[in-house]
Amino acid sequence: EAGVAQSPRYKIIEKRQSVAFWCNPISGHATLYWYQQILGQGPKLLIQFQNNGVVDDSQLPKDRFSAERLKGVDSTLKIQPAKLEDSAVYLCASSLDFPGQLNTEAFFGQGTRLTVV
Amino acid sequence: SQQGEEDPQALSIQEGENATMNCSYKTSINNLQWYRQNSGRGLVHLILIRSNEREKHSGRLRVTLDTSKKSSSLLITASRAADTASYFCATEITGTGAGSYQLTFGKGTKLSVIP
Numbered sequence: 630e631a632g633v634a635q636s637p638r639y640k641i642i643e644k645r646q647s648v649a650f651w652c653n654p655i656s657g658h659a660t661l662y663w664y665q666q667i668l669g670q671g672p673k674l675l676i677q678f679q680n681n682g683v684v685d686d687s688q689l690p691k692d693r694f695s696a697e698r699l700k701g702v703d704s705t706l707k708i709q710p711a712k713l714e715d716s717a718v719y720l721c722a723s724s725l726d727f728p729g730q731l732n733t734e735a736f737f738g739q740g741t742r743l744t745v746v
Numbered sequence: 747s748q749q750g751e752e753d754p755q756a757l758s759i760q761e762g763e764n765a766t767m768n769c770s771y772k773t774s775i776n777n778l779q780w781y782r783q784n785s786g787r788g789l790v791h792l793i794l795i796r797s798n799e800r801e802k803h804s805g806r807l808r809v810t811l812d813t814s815k816k817s818s819s820l821l822i823t824a825s826r827a828a829d830t831a832s833y834f835c836a837t838e839i840t841g842t843g844a845g846s847y848q849l850t851f852g853k854g855t856k857l858s859v860i861p
Contacts, residue, residue: 633788662849671750671834671851672789677841685841685848720788728838728847729776735836735849737781737788 631655635721635738643746647709650741654702654723661698662735663706664720672720678704679727711745718742749773750835750852758858765822767855769835770815776838776847778811780820783832783854792820792833827861 634653642648654661660679664672675694676686681701689696693712698704708715718740725732753768769778777796781789795802795811795818802809808821822829832854841848 664851671853674848674850677846677848679846684846687842722789724849728841728849733777733838733847733849734779734791734794735781735789736791739788 633721633723633736633738635719635741637741638739639742639744641744641746642711644713645710647707648711648743649705649707650719650721650743652704652706652721652738654704654721655725655736658723658725658736659701660724660727660733661704662720662722662724663696663704664722666718666720666740668717675706677728684727708743711743713745716743716745749839749850750778750837752833752835752852752855754855755853756856756858758860759825761825761827761859761861763825765825765829765857765859767820767833767835767857769818769820769852771818771835771837771839771852772816773837773839775813778809778818779836779838779849780807780809780818781834781836781851783834785831789834822857825857825859827859830857830859832856 663675666672677684678698696706720740722735722737750771779794780792806823834854836851
């Protein structure tokens with residue numbers, strides 16, 4: 630079974646530039662998450678999709694971050710414009726079922742390491 | 747905001763010893779999950795324990811859950827150098843969307859197993 634694919638693996642941009650990350654979840658997984666992990670900290674949930682609908686985006690800085698999940702499969706996360714404090718690893722994860730159901734173990738991609746200079 | 751908090755923040759043990767990590771959380775949970783993250787790599791799911799379960803085993807891993815104390819522990823027996831990693835507890839809690847749940851992570855415990 631193929632895992633969660635993310636690209637790019639690394640990205641360096643200047644502040645005020647824009648950047649986009651792509652995620653392809655495991656086939657058939659209903660839930661897709663984007664997390665932000667700053668060095669030395671735990672992952673922080675940015676947005677959660679169930680199929681192609683947003684369930685929770687309460688911690689997404691909506692003035693600069695946006696995300697969509699196309700046809701309930703692939704997802705993109707965009708930052709525009711980037712700030713220095715956005716430097717982090719952006720992790721995408723998927724789970725078979727919706728949280729609150731049975732099969733909710735999250736499978737993570739390798740992440741995209743973003744450096745804003 | 748992060749709901750779980752692991753203790754200790756860092757743990758260093760000799761190969762062959764047991765390692766115990768604790769997680770405390772604040773609100774009611776649907777389940778609690780433990781994940782491992784090796785340096786520079788993504789998170790790997792280890793074990794899930796539901797709110798109506800008290801103990802679960804998987805290989806050298808043993809997880810306990812005490813919902814009255816809002817705490818969980820992860821025990822790794824007979825540790826190996828390959829167990830060196832950061833360990834995170836994640837709680838499935840009620841989300842902000844109606845009828846939704848979300849998976850929130852703690853700050854992690856950094857385990858070093860010395861050969």
